[in-house]
């Protein structure tokens with residue numbers, strides 16, 4: 001056993017000794033490598049250690065590795081030269097003399113490397129040293145004493161290389177220096193009057209960081225939406241550049257930043273490269289994320305870099321002479337300004353070919369330009385509704401024209417339907433409907449409402465129409481088991497599902513009173529704003545800023561859904577509270593923001609003149625010629641003009657036969673419809689016109705009589721006419737004569753004949769209906785009330801019987817009472833049931849509730865409007881427009 005143990009211990013000891021020798025060899029090897037093989041030969045301590053027999057052969061072994069490496073190293077500079085030549089072509093790697101003053105062309109892929117200097121390994125000659133930039137990597141530079149000028153020259157050289165290699169405008173440089181206000185890279189100054197170079201105030205670091213963070217967020221959202229991870233990926237797959245590259249240069253002073261900006265900078269560094277943004281930081285003692293190369297200056301001409309390793313010293317390229325750099329910057333600035341061209345016109349917003357786009361996913365159209373590049377408005381899932389604000393004269397209407405034109409030129413009317421409403425007094429959208437001077441109209445427009453300032457009900461009608469359409473679309477989507485418009489269109493390719501855009505200018509009028517209209521408008525708007533996104537129904541609400549925003553008090557749902565904000569110059573509160581972009585926006589510009597007005601979404605755009613004489617009209621004519629045949633003309637509702645009875649379709653289409661109904665006015669609705677009272681043989685089918693407004697009262701009576709006349713063949717109806725207001729006699733005679741000329745039976749009554757006639761009306765048998773047209777019934781009451789001696793019943797009693805029993809026997813009363821009290825007196829104890837329909841003029845709402853089943857009636861009389869209620873069809877009264885009578 002002892003022997004066995006001895007053997008084992010001996011083996012262990014010798015294993016340990018050999019491991020220790022090995023360790024000693026490796027340690028010596030490490031020390032030699034640390035000082036370098038050639039230097040080790042002269043180091044007495046290391047030389048002696050090598051003499052140790054345990055280290056025998058180590059020197060040869062190392063020499064062999066060293067020689068093998070340097071045999072290969074001979075080829076490295078050549079390989080590097082080839083690599084840099086390929087990865088840093090033209091201005092990216094060539095000497096400045098070959099490219100200074102040259103203007104770069106269009107490129108989708110920037111060079112990955114940019115030259116800063118050269119180095120040498122040994123006698124095999126120098127090789128170029130280049131660093132990655134733009135979307136490849138950030139740069140962190142550390143100065144040594146007295147090397148600040150060298151660093152500036154190096155960065156200036158890099159930036160000039162980038163700006164000269166790339167297309168003018170495709171790279172934006174942001175400069176910030178903690179210590180200097182103006183003289184950051186002064187040779188680049190000529191470029192600072194363009195968007196290519198922006199210098200930031202040292203105290204406003206946050207502005208720069210906010211701006212960069214905003215770009216990253218916006219670009220990230222865009223690329224993700226398009227299904228890409230990086231801007232480069234999106235650019236390469238689209239074959240088109242949508243964003244410039246950005247380089248932010250931050251000069252620090254070696255001191256740590258405060259916690260908050262530092263954290264923000266680190267966050268930016270993490271996401272910047274994917275968004276095409278790279279940082280160059282100087283003397284900032286922090287570690288950035290996202291891929292960084294380091295350059296540490298040793299002295300004015302030398303540096304070490306993380307690209308080459310700490311052993312290799314880089315000789316920095318000599319600075320570009322200030323005069324050359326300055327003149328190059330000037331030439332680049334001129335090229336950029338030339339490329340951006342002068343101010344763009346409306347024609348530049350239009351595509352080369354009209355009507356080529358599909359609205360299945362979204363609507364997208366440029367509305368203006370920023371430094372030559374188009375700025376688009378997107379109406380779709382991300383930004384379903386828009387809010388536009390700006391003081392009077394700031395160009396809102398012009399912007400709307402630019403938007404309408406740009407959309408209409410891209411999407412055919414089957415893809416886009418427009419509903420346009422302007423609450424302002426004026427004719428802003430009237431030109432889109434056929435007019436006297438220009439017969440053309442915009443084929444995309446389905447409805448155009450102008451001068452609706454007093455007709456809030458028309459706004460309500462539009463919202464009701466949109467809400468109904470919303471329901472129709474939801475139902476269709478449910479039936480096809482899909483959830484949104486894009487999917488519905490896929491499932492139902494033959495259906496007609498255009499995107500609907502409703503533009504309401506001065507929309508705050510909808511909320512102008514504390515009344516039922518405001519309440520209903522609020523509820524409908526909220527519904528449309530919430531659910532319109534999925535069904536392709538979009539709202540564009542415009543207003544003079546404050547008024548519009550104040551209108552949203554208590555209705556945050558609508559406001560929040562308007563994620564697309566457009567602020568005209570000096571607009572307040574349209575953008576987020578801390579976003580002041582609109583204040584600084586120049587004339588004829590707009591801030592377009594798809595991010596609910598948060599600063600990072602700002603896109604400034606110059607909006608071309610789109611509403612000037614003939615500018616929009618020529619596009620409209622072209623669209624009209626192309627599409628008008630297959631599309632109906634838009635309905636024009638003009639609140640300042642009452643329609644004429646002879647021109648309304650409801651009147652024109654009347655023919656004898658059917659159930660007679662009296663047309664009494666124009667309905668305030670999206671459809672071109674008339675208000676009608678059906679005069680069937682059922683109790684209560686009489687009409688009362690109430691109020692002293694003579695013109696309107698005559699209009700209603702006139703329309704009722706004439707429209708009824710058209711529904712009977714000659715001899716099939718009798719009109720019994722009695723006018724008790726002298727001033728109206730000529731108008732009444734005219735109606736009576738007209739009816740007579742059409743072959744109808746007319747009986748004219750004098751006041752003293754009324755009692756007698758009332759008595760006979762119900763007694764005598766009649767083959768045909770009789771219409772009693774009574775003008776100013778109130779004036780006849782004293783006569784009617786008088787009883788002849790010996791008679792039990794007065795004329796009024798007979799009249800009441802006519803009102804009660806007449807309709808079932810074909811005798812209908814159409815009467816004008818100048819006050820509600822007189823109508824009440826006429827009806828007596830019988831109550832209001834015998835007046836089935838009424839139209840009130842200058843009568844207060846409170847007086848009318850007794851005739852509307854006791855409900856509260858909101859009605860403030862206004863000229864040219866009447867309140868109409870028909871017990872058999874209405875839940876509550878509706879406002880209508882009495883027709884225009886020619887003599888008025």
Ligand SMILES: Nc1ncnc2c1ncn2[C@@H]1O[C@H](COP(=O)(O)OP(=O)(O)OP(=O)(O)O)[C@@H](O)[C@H]1O
Pocket residue numbers: 390391392393394395396397398399588589607608609610611612
């Ligand atoms: N981009 C533009 N270029 C040239 N002229 C413009 C531009 N925008 C607006 N204008 C002109 O300025 C005037 C006022 O513009 P616009 O009617 O669009 O303003 P608004 O904000 O709608 O004003 P309001 O609310 O009072 O109607 C118009 O005469 C219009 O032609």
